Amino acid sequence: MPRVELSPQRYRELVEQSRGLICTHDLAGVLLSVNRAAADRLGYRPEDLVGRSLGDLLAPAVRHLFPQYLDRIQRGATDEGLMLVVTRDGDERIWTYSNVRSREPGGAEYVLGHAHDITDIKRSDARAGEAEALRSVGQLALATAHEINNPLTIIIASLQLMQTRGQVAEEAAGYVQRVIKSAEQIRDIVRNMSRITRLELSRQAPELPPVLDLRKSATPSSLPPP
Amino acid sequence: MSEARILVVEDETNVRELEAEILREEWEHVDTAVDGTDALRLLAEHVYSAIVSDLAMPKLDGRGLFHEVERRYPASQRRLVFVTGYAEAEEYDEFLRQSGVPVLAKPFTIADLVGAVQRAFSPA
Numbered sequence: 001m002p003r004v005e006l007s008p009q010r011y012r013e014l015v016e017q018s019r020g021l022i023c024t025h026d027l028a029g030v031l032l033s034v035n036r037a038a039a040d041r042l043g044y045r046p047e048d049l050v051g052r053s054l055g056d057l058l059a060p061a062v063r064h065l066f067p068q069y070l071d072r073i074q075r076g077a078t079d080e081g082l083m084l085v086v087t088r089d090g091d092e093r094i095w096t097y098s099n100v101r102s103r104e105p106g107g108a109e110y111v112l113g114h115a116h117d118i119t120d121i122k123r124s125d126a127r128a129g130e131a132e133a134l135r136s137v138g139q140l141a142l143a144t145a146h147e148i149n150n151p152l153t154i155i156i157a158s159l160q161l162m163q164t165r166g167q168v169a170e171e172a173a174g175y176v177q178r179v180i181k182s183a184e185q186i187r188d189i190v191r192n193m194s195r196i197t198r199l200e201l202s203r204q205a206p207e208l209p210p211v212l213d214l215r216k217s218a219t220p221s222s223l224p225p226p
Numbered sequence: 227m228s229e230a231r232i233l234v235v236e237d238e239t240n241v242r243e244l245e246a247e248i249l250r251e252e253w254e255h256v257d258t259a260v261d262g263t264d265a266l267r268l269l270a271e272h273v274y275s276a277i278v279s280d281l282a283m284p285k286l287d288g289r290g291l292f293h294e295v296e297r298r299y300p301a302s303q304r305r306l307v308f309v310t311g312y313a314e315a316e317e318y319d320e321f322l323r324q325s326g327v328p329v330l331a332k333p334f335t336i337a338d339l340v341g342a343v344q345r346a347f348s349p350a
Contacts, residue, residue, distance in 0.1 A: 146311055148311075150240070150332060152332070152333035153311075153333035153334060154241065154244055155333070157245075157333070157334065157339070158244060160335060160336045161247065161248060161251075164336065191331075
């Protein structure tokens with residue numbers, strides 16, 4: 001295979017027209033160049049980004065990790081992983097990067113960065129995970145409904161039968177009514193469990209972990225009333 | 227008491243006996259069957275004003291019973307009422323929509339059950 005020598009101009013065009021996200025930065029993290037694809041993805045022009053710190057483009061939640069990245073690339077010459085960047089509009093994007101420390105003959109060291117935006121893939125994976133969780137919750141809800149509804153039927157209808165037959169002593173009437181009300185609450189909870197179509201969490205108290213909110217997660221019954 | 231005859235089809239003993247007991251408060255003739263196959267045996271012997279059936283049962287479930295009643299006793303098909311704790315199950319959802327059989331969800335109240343049976347006497 002013949003060796004093809006590319007001129008610096010051709011190299012520049014290759015980088016500029018690449019759909020990959022490419023940049024260079026110095027060892028302090030200051031951007032020296034950014035190709036158009038990377039700048040576009042962030043919502044800037046390339047010239048807006050040159051001279052800024054790459055760390056400024058990271059999402060606030062991970063910005064404190066930037067010095068550790070600089071340390072790794074200075075010691076190890078290469079570094080790769082995931083970075084969470086924030087666009088000009090404030091949208092957070094997940095990039096996978098593979099960066100290499102380099103030096104031009106007679107020049108200063110710099111880092112050549114190459115990245116891909118995998119946000120859509122990650123979000124799709126997250127949606128698939130949530131769909132799987134919903135399926136599991138749905139199966140659990142149906143199994144619970146199946147096991148609970150028969151004994152609940154016995155409790156509610158038996159007590160009502162005792163009431164209609166006048167078999168409940170006057171002093172016990174309040175207790176019986178309370179049991180029926182409570183059983184009806186269990187019935188409503190089980191029905192809501194069977195109608196979970198999304199996972200909505202709520203926090204009962206600041207110190208407690210969030211729990212599944214049955215009312216918000218359930219949709220109204222799709223079946224007509226009997 | 228009326229001369230109407232009612233059939234209760236339910237595999238869970240406690241539920242079956244309770245449903246029959248509730249309905250006997252209103253109607254004198256209430257028969258019970260433990261599943262769809264048992265129900266077909268009784269349907270061969272009597273004409274029922276209402277058939278109150280569970281959906282999920284061994285041997286012949288409510289769906290199978292519906293199709294057998296449709297085939298053998300088409301006039302009785304409109305007398306069916308399903309009583310089920312599976313009202314939200316996808317497995318039966320499509321069938322229930324297509325069949326148009328009224329569904330009473332467990333747990334029910336006495337008024338729910340009696341009302342559903344009364345409506346089965348004169349289906350729309």
